[in-house]
Amino acid sequence: MDSGRLSAWLSAAAGAPVAILSMRRLSGGAIQQNWLIEVTREGREERWVLRTDNPATLSHSRPRAEEFALLRAAQAVGVTVPEPLFLCADPGLLGAPFFVMREVAGEASAHANVKRAAAAGGDPALAAAHGRELARIHRIRPPREDLAFLGPPPEDAMTAFISAMRAALDAGGRERPALEWALRYLETTAPPSLPPVLCHRDFRSGNIMIDQGRITAVLDWEFAGWSDPYEDLGWFTARCWRFGQDGLEAGGIGPLAAFLAGYAEVAGWQPERARLSLWQLAATIRWAVIAADQARRHLSGVERSLELALTGHLVPQLEWEALTMTEALRAGSA
Amino acid sequence: MQEAPDAADLLATARAVVLEKLLPALPAEARLEARMVARALEVAARLIADRSVPRCPPGxxxxxxxxxxxxDAAVLEAIRADTLARLRVSNPRALEG
Structure with a gap:
């Protein structure tokens, strides 16, 4: 990476002299790169993270310019995100578009964060903080010129969800009757969806940075889209995202009631159990579909990986959960 | 006739080596992958031993x-049996507790 050209660009973007003190590659896999850059801006030290793509990779994740726009929109409504600083849409400078955001302290590891909360018997305050963050995200409503890349909002979010899952199952090439059974249940029983809002669509432990019991950033916006707010509520609270802490219904972090109270405090309305259950079922179906898709990446040779291979063996458990949830809902006991 | 030990024995023996000998000797950053290797050997052993038959017809x-x-209660029962059979192979621990 040419730090001379980069510091010149950063200085122009910041409207102030920026000098790069150090650059270090952080995490990031085959597709993305994250760099920690220590700089001085007008003589004051700051720590930034630069996010870009590997130039040669075909990326499925949301292009950087769109991620930047989502971060800005989220920041504007008070969501705790890494402050987006500068976007460079020109691939000429680093080989691919990139953006720069402020570094955030904390840890996003789901296992570490869930383990810490569970050791204290659950963290109601942190669960409530998750609810408040989610409600802030849901303040963003269509139409939004700056988020036009998300496409038009669905007429009915649940109907759109069912169609998307069926299309993904067809593309997967393997019949999954348990998931079909659960989708058919949703199709025949779900009430009309709520008007669409911006949903994060991967709001769960593991994508939320936590430092000393406080949320420092909501990360990983690449699945964001217009949907029913219950889609996010169901995803966060579904059993499959509690990381072994089944009793802590709010993401393995804390009690459901605290999470929903935090949500209601900001949203101004109280989520109801019946709709939440339907979207928890939807979350289980979606994770099963994604897990099957990840195994297919391994099987097809696109990305040979033991982790992806083992993810395929999560699918029967998720199918079983979807089936069990469906029958419990039908019997009226969920 | 195949030479003994059979696949189940070899996979179980290899898994024990990974967990008991290799895992404690590995640096922290390699342990997750070693656990994944052990898990893969365990699932593979159950896949080889699996004699269940598909219960759901194509279509x-x-x-x-x-x-x-x-x-249709009969369809539901077939789906349940089929899913349960695959779950017992992929992750029987999910059925405990």
Whole structure:
């Protein structure tokens, strides 16, 4: 990476002299790169993270310019995100578009964060903080010129969800009757969806940075889209995202009631159990579909990986959960 | 006739080596992958031993979508049996507790 050209660009973007003190590659896999850059801006030290793509990779994740726009929109409504600083849409400078955001302290590891909360018997305050963050995200409503890349909002979010899952199952090439059974249940029983809002669509432990019991950033916006707010509520609270802490219904972090109270405090309305259950079922179906898709990446040779291979063996458990949830809902006991 | 030990024995023996000998000797950053290797050997052993037969006929997915199986207890029972058989292979621990 040419730090001379980069510091010149950063200085122009910041409207102030920026000098790069150090650059270090952080995490990031085959597709993305994250760099920690220590700089001085007008003589004051700051720590930034630069996010870009590997130039040669075909990326499925949301292009950087769109991620930047989502971060800005989220920041504007008070969501705790890494402050987006500068976007460079020109691939000429680093080989691919990139953006720069402020570094955030904390840890996003789901296992570490869930383990810490569970050791204290659950963290109601942190669960409530998750609810408040989610409600802030849901303040963003269509139409939004700056988020036009998300496409038009669905007429009915649940109907759109069912169609998307069926299309993904067809593309997967393997019949999954348990998931079909659960989708058919949703199709025949779900009430009309709520008007669409911006949903994060991967709001769960593991994508939320936590430092000393406080949320420092909501990360990983690449699945964001217009949907029913219950889609996010169901995803966060579904059993499959509690990381072994089944009793802590709010993401393995804390009690459901605290999470929903935090949500209601900001949203101004109280989520109801019946709709939440339907979207928890939807979350289980979606994770099963994604897990099957990840195994297919391994099987097809696109990305040979033991982790992806083992993810395929999560699918029967998720199918079983979807089936069990469906029958419990039908019997009226969920 | 194959030479002994059979696949189940070899996989179980290899898994014990990974967990008991290799894992404690590995640096922290390699342990997750070693656990994944042990898990893969365990699932593979159950896959080889699996004698269950498919219970859901081809085309069932489309029939369910079209509403032709709504309320059909026999179909539900077949789906349950089929899913359970695969779960017992992939992750039987999910059925405990």
């Amino acid at each position: 069932l997915a489309q029939a369910i979508r079209a509403g032709r199986c709504d309320g």
